[in-house]
Amino acid sequence: MKNSKSTKPIDVTIVGGGMITNDLILPSIYHLQRTGVVGNINICALNNSPLKVLKENQDILEAFPGQDFTAYPSLCEPANKNFLQLYKEVIAKMQPRQAVIVAVPDQLHYEVVMEALRNNQNILCVKPLVLKYGQTAEIEKIAFKKGIFIGVEYHKRFDSRSLIAKRSYKLGHFGEFIMGEAKLIEPYFYRFSNFQNWFTTENTDPFVYVGCHYVDLVYFITGLKPVEVSVSGIKGKFPNGKEGFMWSNGRVKYENGALLSVINGLGYPDEGAGSNEQCLSMFFEGKGKNGLVKHDDQFRGVSHCYLEGIGCAGSHFNYINPDFFRLVPWEGPGYKPTGYGFDSVSATINTIYQIENEVMSLSEDKALKRRRKIIKEVDEKGIIATPANSYINELIIESARISILNDGYPVKIIYGNKPHVELRKK
Numbered sequence: 001m002k003n004s005k006s007t008k009p010i011d012v013t014i015v016g017g018g019m020i021t022n023d024l025i026l027p028s029i030y031h032l033q034r035t036g037v038v039g040n041i042n043i044c045a046l047n048n049s050p051l052k053v054l055k056e057n058q059d060i061l062e063a064f065p066g067q068d069f070t071a072y073p074s075l076c077e078p079a080n081k082n083f084l085q086l087y088k089e090v091i092a093k094m095q096p097r098q099a100v101i102v103a104v105p106d107q108l109h110y111e112v113v114m115e116a117l118r119n120n121q122n123i124l125c126v127k128p129l130v131l132k133y134g135q136t137a138e139i140e141k142i143a144f145k146k147g148i149f150i151g152v153e154y155h156k157r158f159d160s161r162s163l164i165a166k167r168s169y170k171l172g173h174f175g176e177f178i179m180g181e182a183k184l185i186e187p188y189f190y191r192f193s194n195f196q197n198w199f200t201t202e203n204t205d206p207f208v209y210v211g212c213h214y215v216d217l218v219y220f221i222t223g224l225k226p227v228e229v230s231v232s233g234i235k236g237k238f239p240n241g242k243e244g245f246m247w248s249n250g251r252v253k254y255e256n257g258a259l260l261s262v263i264n265g266l267g268y269p270d271e272g273a274g275s276n277e278q279c280l281s282m283f284f285e286g287k288g289k290n291g292l293v294k295h296d297d298q299f300r301g302v303s304h305c306y307l308e309g310i311g312c313a314g315s316h317f318n319y320i321n322p323d324f325f326r327l328v329p330w331e332g333p334g335y336k337p338t339g340y341g342f343d344s345v346s347a348t349i350n351t352i353y354q355i356e357n358e359v360m361s362l363s364e365d366k367a368l369k370r371r372r373k374i375i376k377e378v379d380e381k382g383i384i385a386t387p388a389n390s391y392i393n394e395l396i397i398e399s400a401r402i403s404i405l406n407d408g409y410p411v412k413i414i415y416g417n418k419p420h421v422e423l424r425k426k
């Protein structure tokens, strides 16, 4: 199964051992390890309790027999002892030009990405890359100077329905995007998870957390830039008493005047078939007739009813998304991951693997030129989200945060030499 060519696998450090690492990143990285793309795997979390959960996850153990990762902090440490800065030591110990996967809460992405850059590590960052446009511009500049590759994990881009829509839009099959509606309501039980410690009003909100997926998708499909954002939120209390926005209702205006409404929340009923609710409708103006794209991203035609309550939040009857991420039988040992979640992680890690193997025998000078050429090609291709081709997301997020904290007042996005955002004048 391993690559027979004399290529070198990439060592990976995942910073953050929470839900996204458990559900998507670790299984994807394990599969890439057994196909020879990834070498050693470290996972560093704030404390070792999520790492113990990852090590004992039965689905992962059955899918990837014999595979393991090094836990930081070690499982011998007390479970409640926090190691805020340990990720810095773990990254410093890596060989340069490997890969750091950033999977910590949104507001910590900037400092972990900067630490990886300081240590000359390629990066895969879960969305959103950062929360401010100025930070993404800074990151892009440093990474390009050093020839470091950064991919941002916007996996909806890899859903074949998004790729089909992107191609058809470019071919002029629909007309010009003019009016749209998107929805992503995450499960209610999220309120009981580690979210209650960081998903608080001052850090984030449902629009920033998941609305950004659909805003990214509309840009991915159409290439239209957003110019104004307004987001209203509804606050609520997490079980630990902290206050967060549980719901959000956003409106994005585009450079051609098009409008997109986006509703988000941590509130899809645990008893529902879910596991969440999500969809996108886009209407387009043509000449004398109109076009339409309609994606039901929740019910994809597969339902399961289990004998025991093993479904989402202990439910029995579930709508299954066979397209995002599933572990399925394959010709090798255990199970393999399939779906656009895996494709998305694999696209960035494979790009890093290809870059590093391609430049291995080149002089430093030639290697840097080659790295930069590949980075530019990926930026221009626009499939993997990179700081250069997905910076509109940081402008959107920055605007959305200002708007939601100002009762939904519109925030303008101004492009040009120095893109920035400002509250619309009254």
Ligand SMILES: NC(=O)c1ccc[n+]([C@@H]2O[C@H](COP(=O)([O-])OP(=O)(O)OC[C@H]3O[C@@H](n4cnc5c(N)ncnc54)[C@H](O)[C@@H]3O)[C@@H](O)[C@H]2O)c1
Pocket: 015, 016, 017, 018, 019, 020, 021, 044, 045, 046, 047, 050, 083, 084, 085, 086, 087, 103, 104, 105, 106, 108, 126, 127, 128, 153, 154, 155, 194, 195, 209
């Ligand atoms: N659909 C998606 O693309 C998607 C889905 C879920 C999460 N995410 C993103 O993934 C990120 C993490 O979300 P999650 O759901 O896994 O959160 P989570 O709360 O379940 O996990 C966060 C992890 O970060 C770790 N952490 C916190 N501070 C740290 C530090 N100083 N050093 C090392 N580790 C530290 C915690 O120990 C924990 O393991 C967020 O940015 C979120 O937006 C993306």
